Amino acid sequence: DFLQRGGTERDLVEQATDALRDLLHIALLGEDALGVIPSADRKERSYALARAFGRDRLESLLGMMFTLESRIRQAPLAARALLEWTLLRASRLGDLLETGTLLASLQDGAAPARRAAAPSAPARRAPEPAPPRAVRAPSPAPAAVPDPAPELPAAPSIEGLIALAVAGRPTLGRILKANFLEGELLPDRVRLRLRPLPPADLVVVEDPPSLAFLEQLPGSPGSWSFEYDLPAPPAADPVGDQLRDLFGGREELP
Numbered sequence: 396d397f398l399q400r401g402g403t404e405r406d407l408v409e410q411a412t413d414a415l416r417d418l419l420h421i422a423l424l425g426e427d428a429l430g431v432i433p434s435a436d437r438k439e440r441s442y443a444l445a446r447a448f449g450r451d452r453l454e455s456l457l458g459m460m461f462t463l464e465s466r467i468r469q470a471p472l473a474a475r476a477l478l479e480w481t482l483l484r485a486s487r488l489g490d491l492l493e494t495g496t497l498l499a500s501l502q503d504g505a506a507p508a509r510r511a512a513a514p515s516a517p518a519r520r521a522p523e524p525a526p527p528r529a530v531r532a533p534s535p536a537p538a539a540v541p542d543p544a545p546e547l548p549a550a551p552s553i554e555g556l557i558a559l560a561v562a563g564r565p566t567l568g569r570i571l572k573a574n575f576l577e578g579e580l581l582p583d584r585v586r587l588r589l590r591p592l593p594p595a596d597l598v599v600v601e602d603p604p605s606l607a608f609l610e611q612l613p614g615s616p617g618s619w620s621f622e623y624d625l626p627a628p629p630a631a632d633p634v635g636d637q638l639r640d641l642f643g644g645r646e647e648l649p
Contacts, residue, residue: 403474404477405467408464411460412457415453415456415460417441418448418453419454421441421445422446422448422450452489456485459484470594472594473594476595477594480599551616553580553585556609557571560612563608564608567608570596571587571589574592575587576590576624581616581617582617583616583618584617585618585619586619586620587619588621588622588623588624590624591624591625
């Protein structure tokens, strides 16, 4: 609706940033925050929104808007796709925050509480002593058998790391899995070569939170870097060549 009324993607980002900033002031400083004086018809709604979102979500949404504004300046032709992708991420921000909390607890070594041990059974009466038997010569003790060596954990593989990415961030993981060509696990990083990606998928892969998520995967040796194959050369166009030669035309590339 905003775009149909004549607004642009950049206008929407700027106005959303101002609104989120006002709500964050209210969430941080209270309803009497200095510099935040909404009109009477918006006052109660602004207070209700600030209480409903809370500080963490407002800070995350504001960070998304700042990142989106920068990316639209870098790729203005992809502004609509970038805006839609950011709004989709914002719509499931609660799930992302819960996932971040879970990952943080796992990295801190937190484990679920164990159940209390079952009460031990009551002690039984000692059996009556048996009558003495003839004592036999003790048999030689069997030779001690060494315990089997513990199994070492399997070394991580790129396919296994991508599977973990699919489980943790389905959109990012599916892009990596569908476009993976080859990769290399180095002592301090992971290097992947992918097929050429469309702008929307490229933004997902190169997003700083995505790179931080991949670096923190269990078994990941460090940061991830990507290389992309060159796009295939354009197909032959004999009909177009004949038309250009016949009418003296020339091809204009976008």
